[in-house]
Amino acid sequence: MGTHKKQLVKGLKYELGALPLLLTAPILITIGFKAIKQQNNYLFLIAGIVLAIIAIVIGFLGIRIILNALFNKD
Numbered sequence: 001m002g003t004h005k006k007q008l009v010k011g012l013k014y015e016l017g018a019l020p021l022l023l024t025a026p027i028l029i030t031i032g033f034k035a036i037k038q039q040n041n042y043l044f045l046i047a048g049i050v051l052a053i054i055a056i057v058i059g060f061l062g063i064r065i066i067l068n069a070l071f072n073k074d
Helices: 005-039 043-070
Strands: none
């Protein structure tokens, strides 16, 4: 029972792709709340929430691919 290296690399690429989104989403959400107070502008808040949801989905997909690579029953 070995590790599928191609799947493992693919899962790690997903995780590395989610990392910048995990860092920028909270920053945009914070900027969005400040923009609501000052200018009544919801653009940054909506963009931050969308990026956060995308980051969570990509992160879960990456974890699922990594776990399938490590614990495959083939």
